[in-house]
Amino acid sequence: MNNFIYNIPTKVYFGENQLGNLGKEVSSFGKRVLLVYGGGSIKKSGLYKRVIQELMRVGEEIYELSGVDPNPRIESVRTGAKICQDRMIDVVLAVGGGSVIDCSKFIAAATFYDGDAWDLSSKDVEITKCLPIVTILTLSATGSEMDDCGVISNLKTHDKIGRHHKLMQPKVSFLDPTLTYTVNAYQTACGAADILSHIFEVYFNLNKDIEMLDGFMEAMMKTVIKFAPIAIAEPTNYEARANLMWASSWAINGFIVGGKKQAWSCHPMEHQLSAVYDITHGLGLAILTPRWMRYYLNNKTLDKFCQFAINVFDVNKDLPKMEIALKGIDRLEDFLFGSLNLTKRLSVLGIDDSHFKEMAKKAATPNAFQPMTAADVENIYRLCL
Numbered sequence: 271m272n273n274f275i276y277n278i279p280t281k282v283y284f285g286e287n288q289l290g291n292l293g294k295e296v297s298s299f300g301k302r303v304l305l306v307y308g309g310g311s312i313k314k315s316g317l318y319k320r321v322i323q324e325l326m327r328v329g330e331e332i333y334e335l336s337g338v339d340p341n342p343r344i345e346s347v348r349t350g351a352k353i354c355q356d357r358m359i360d361v362v363l364a365v366g367g368g369s370v371i372d373c374s375k376f377i378a379a380a381t382f383y384d385g386d387a388w389d390l391s392s393k394d395v396e397i398t399k400c401l402p403i404v405t406i407l408t409l410s411a412t413g414s415e416m417d418d419c420g421v422i423s424n425l426k427t428h429d430k431i432g433r434h435h436k437l438m439q440p441k442v443s444f445l446d447p448t449l450t451y452t453v454n455a456y457q458t459a460c461g462a463a464d465i466l467s468h469i470f471e472v473y474f475n476l477n478k479d480i481e482m483l484d485g486f487m488e489a490m491m492k493t494v495i496k497f498a499p500i501a502i503a504e505p506t507n508y509e510a511r512a513n514l515m516w517a518s519s520w521a522i523n524g525f526i527v528g529g530k531k532q533a534w535s536c537h538p539m540e541h542q543l544s545a546v547y548d549i550t551h552g553l554g555l556a557i558l559t560p561r562w563m564r565y566y567l568n569n570k571t572l573d574k575f576c577q578f579a580i581n582v583f584d585v586n587k588d589l590p591k592m593e594i595a596l597k598g599i600d601r602l603e604d605f606l607f608g609s610l611n612l613t614k615r616l617s618v619l620g621i622d623d624s625h626f627k628e629m630a631k632k633a634a635t636p637n638a639f640q641p642m643t644a645a646d647v648e649n650i651y652r653l654c655l
């Protein structure tokens with residue numbers, strides 16, 4: 271068991287009708303705010319208007335960066351950082367899903383960096399200062415609202431790179447489940463797959479750690495498996511949206527990690543898929559995960575897969591171990607491709623093996639749950655075709 275530090279410094283306003291606190295929180299950081307949002311969902315839903323009213327109520331000077339793409343691009347970061355520098359912005363307000371929040375994190379850091387913003391992820395240069403970030407979450411998936419990570423794409427170089435830094439952690443996040451009522455079935459499903467994957471990346475670990483955390487993770491997985499189909503069938507079901515939202519934040523805010531030290535497996539493979547083919551992150555994870563599980567089901571990992579099958583999917587514990595493990599993976603597939611109705615194969619998305627070699631080299635991860643060489647990654651990609 272390793273030692274660890276527990277520190278989650280994001281203040282969360284959870285629930286309906288909390289936006290009345292937005293002005294107070296934003297203005298505590300200063301008078302000039304950069305409002306960052308995506309392709310227009312917040313205008314359609316009426317959220318944009320509410321945010322502007324609240325910011326004007328406290329006399330904020332508002333600047334805007336709109337049009338942040340899913341799989342946010344480095345170009346948006348450069349534009350946003352320039353606005354922050356030119357307008358002497360005090361605080362960045364991200365209103366959207368993970369893409370908008372991630373982009374805002376890099377904008378906040380790039381504002382104080384003299385070189386090209388892409389260095390912040392590609393060269394891991396030091397981040398010494400960051401603007402404070404406030405978020406209003408509109409999609410339950412990435413957990414970016416409560417973690418210190420951001421992921422940025424450079425479509426020109428076929429790269430999508432994540433970076434962690436404590437200074438990029440949002441100071442305040444508004445988590446109102448009603449703001450996710452307008453998320454469509456597909457994005458809800460992709461979000462659920464992403465939340466599950468964040469838990470899997472930590473749960474599938476062979477080193478001994480605090481057992482309590484496994485129990486939390488299993489409960490969180492069951493929460494997603496129970497409520498995602500409800501949210502899809504009844505988009506305005508508050509209980510379902512609320513459970514997904516809080517699960518998304520806690521899946522990746524650091525709590526479940528404890529002292530486990532292990533690199534992630536499916537995320538590096540998926541980030542390469544998004545970098546080259548610009549696919550939805552959660553969909554890529556849904557396609558990859560069961561194949562990754564089958565590929566690494568062996569004598570060493572068998573007990574962990576049995577634990578997963580029995581505790582998450584209630585598979586009969588009296589069956590032979592290998593059967594238990596395989597049934598657990600089957601049940602996960604039923605959930606992802608049946609209940610969530612996600613596409614099962616990369617080929618359906620028009621993806622073939624032409625970039626697999628180059629992608630596999632970038633996604634190889636020796637210190638993952640099971641060491642993943644480039645050859646392994648390429649094999650797993652092929653299983654997904």
Ligand code: NZQ
Nearest residue numbers: 308309310311340341367368369408411412414419452453
């Ligand atoms: O752009 P708008 O118009 O807002 O539409 C978005 C977008 O088209 C839409 N949407 C969001 N909220 C909505 C809504 N539509 C209707 N009603 C609402 N309330 O949904 C689409 C997808 O949004 P996006 O922000 O891209 O989705 P998500 O939250 O899944 O974020 C994905 C990005 O986060 C990264 C992913 O790689 C990907 O780039 N990740 C970030 C992580 C982190 N910061 O810790 C970890 C994750 O593993 C992940 O890598």
Ligand code: ZN
Nearest residue numbers: 412464467468
């Ligand atoms: Zn993810």
